[in-house]
Amino acid sequence: MQVNIKTLIDDRQCYETVRELRWPEGCQCPFCDSKRVIKRGFNEKEPAKQRYACKDCGKRFDDLTDTIFAGHHQPLKVWILCLYFMGLNLSNRQIAQELDLDRTDVQKMTTQLxxxxVKKSHQ
Known part of the structure; x- marks a missing residue:
């Protein structure tokens, strides 16, 4: 029996972890840093991704807005698994094989990560 690792990772847990790491003191607007934020439902394509609206600046955002994971076609759990495999020092070819992705997609992902x-370490 062959098991695909992507089926073992829980979307909700990935998003909860991102929220905890990103906003340890509670959600705040990535545009104006206000903590006066309300929940505005969930994303239709990724039901674990929370949407928000800022009561101060009026902008809308979600869990991934203004992060490295925003605006990409791969789900968050694929990015998390890619990070995990990078930590195990797997090659891009091996990561692509494990995640059943195109090698050029994995190359782009690992480069961005x-x-x-590096950018974060220089701040």
């Missing part, structure tokens, strides 16, 4: 880590 590495650049983000």
């Amino acid at each position: 590495r650049e983000s880590v």
Whole structure:
């Protein structure tokens, strides 16, 4: 029996973890830093992704707005698994095989993740 690792990762837990790491003191607007934020339902394509609205600046955002994970076609759990495999020092080819992705997609993902880590370490 062959098991696909993507089926073992829980979407809700990935988003809860992102929320906890991103906003340890509670959700705040990525545009104006206000804590006067209300929940506005969930994303239709990713039901674990919470949407919000800021009561101060009026802008809308979600759990991934203004993060390295925003605006990509791969779900959050795929990015998390990619990070995990990078930590195990797997090659892009091995990661692509494990996640059943195109190698060029994995190359783009790992490059963006590495650049983000380097950028964060220089701040």
